[in-house]
Amino acid sequence: MKRNHTSFALSAWLCLSGVLGAGAARAAPCTTASSECTEWVSLAEGSSRLLVYRSHPLEVRNDGITRGLVMVHGGGRNADDYFRDSLAAAFLAGALEDTIIVSPRFASNDGGSCRDVLAGNEQNWPCDGPQRWGVGGSVSGNGKLTSFDAADEILRKLARKEMFPNLSSIVIAGHSAGGGFVTRYGMTNEVHELLGVPVTYVVANSGGFAYLDSLRPSGSAVPPNVAPAAPGYVPPVSGAQPPFVAFSDSQNCTGYDNWPYGLKNRSGYSARFTADQLKKRLAARRVTYLQGGLDVLPPTDVSCSAMAQGPTRLARGLIYGRHVNERHGAQHKTVVVPPCGHSSRCMFTADAALPLIFPPK
Numbered sequence: 001m002k003r004n005h006t007s008f009a010l011s012a013w014l015c016l017s018g019v020l021g022a023g024a025a026r027a028a029p030c031t032t033a034s035s036e037c038t039e040w041v042s043l044a045e046g047s048s049r050l051l052v053y054r055s056h057p058l059e060v061r062n063d064g065i066t067r068g069l070v071m072v073h074g075g076g077r078n079a080d081d082y083f084r085d086s087l088a089a090a091f092l093a094g095a096l097e098d099t100i101i102v103s104p105r106f107a108s109n110d111g112g113s114c115r116d117v118l119a120g121n122e123q124n125w126p127c128d129g130p131q132r133w134g135v136g137g138s139v140s141g142n143g144k145l146t147s148f149d150a151a152d153e154i155l156r157k158l159a160r161k162e163m164f165p166n167l168s169s170i171v172i173a174g175h176s177a178g179g180g181f182v183t184r185y186g187m188t189n190e191v192h193e194l195l196g197v198p199v200t201y202v203v204a205n206s207g208g209f210a211y212l213d214s215l216r217p218s219g220s221a222v223p224p225n226v227a228p229a230a231p232g233y234v235p236p237v238s239g240a241q242p243p244f245v246a247f248s249d250s251q252n253c254t255g256y257d258n259w260p261y262g263l264k265n266r267s268g269y270s271a272r273f274t275a276d277q278l279k280k281r282l283a284a285r286r287v288t289y290l291q292g293g294l295d296v297l298p299p300t301d302v303s304c305s306a307m308a309q310g311p312t313r314l315a316r317g318l319i320y321g322r323h324v325n326e327r328h329g330a331q332h333k334t335v336v337v338p339p340c341g342h343s344s345r346c347m348f349t350a351d352a353a354l355p356l357i358f359p360p361k
Helices: 004-019 022-027 077-093 147-158 177-188 266-270 275-284 313-328 344-348
Strands: 038-042 051-054 067-072 099-103 142-146 169-175 198-206 215-217 243-247 286-292 333-337
Touching: 038 147, 051 077, 051 147, 067 177, 077 099, 077 344, 099 147, 099 313, 142 147, 142 198, 142 266, 147 169, 147 177, 147 266, 169 177, 177 198, 177 243, 177 266, 177 275, 177 286, 198 344, 215 313, 243 313, 275 313, 286 313, 286 344, 313 333
Parallel strands: 067 099, 067 169, 169 198, 198 286, 286 333
Antiparallel strands: 038 051, 051 099, 215 243
């Protein structure tokens, strides 16, 4: 559940830390969503760089760090707000001192609906369309550098033993469009087994998923307690059908199985691997679908490809967890947070979420 007085308590902790002496102050986490808590991450393409908020410096050795949390923002690209949410959660979990929190900003400026102010050499990702940052899309004007490549670089930095010798776990979490990023990055990323540090993925209230086969949910796959439907949703025929069946509207919705809704017609980072590789990777990796019990309002994506996956974000997440477990041998977890709707603060500061994003030592 969402905690009251979180901001007051965090402020009180910061005031206390300021009087503990110069030595303690130098080791204290950076806990304001302002420039002093930001850093630039250099990417593979020359002078390309990515802005991140972080609670501890990425380039200063810290023996006290035992966990890493990478928190991916939603469609508003408000990395500062997600950094604040992560700090509040870390305070409640008692994890501020020993966790490095990194919240990257995938900036977008298309001169239209997305108008982020870009610094020099800051990369600019499309905010909409099939090449948007949230599904691993490429930088505008540079097809070689994707948002998943940027995430790889962040993970490599966290896993460096010369900087964080006692780091024992990394969690990648995201909400809404950030959840969509995490679920697809979880199945594609090529550094997972190379880091020497266990990585887990927490997908919160994602609006859609990449299905591993061409089947889609029937009426029997939609849990009865998530019946509220978005405008335009036509319930699939239920009856005696199995939970996943051939998509009945495939002739009219011809792109329903294309990336990012399925594994066909992939490009960029996700196209570097075969479909079988992606299926095996996702099934083998530790993923939790964190669903708000009240996230039943009409989702942003009401395209036919998205509606084929369920009427609401809650339904889509519950159904997809069942899909990968029952049909593809995964052992993913699904956790419902009953009092939360589509709110990252409510979701990540809930009691059920804290041990997921800050694993016990």
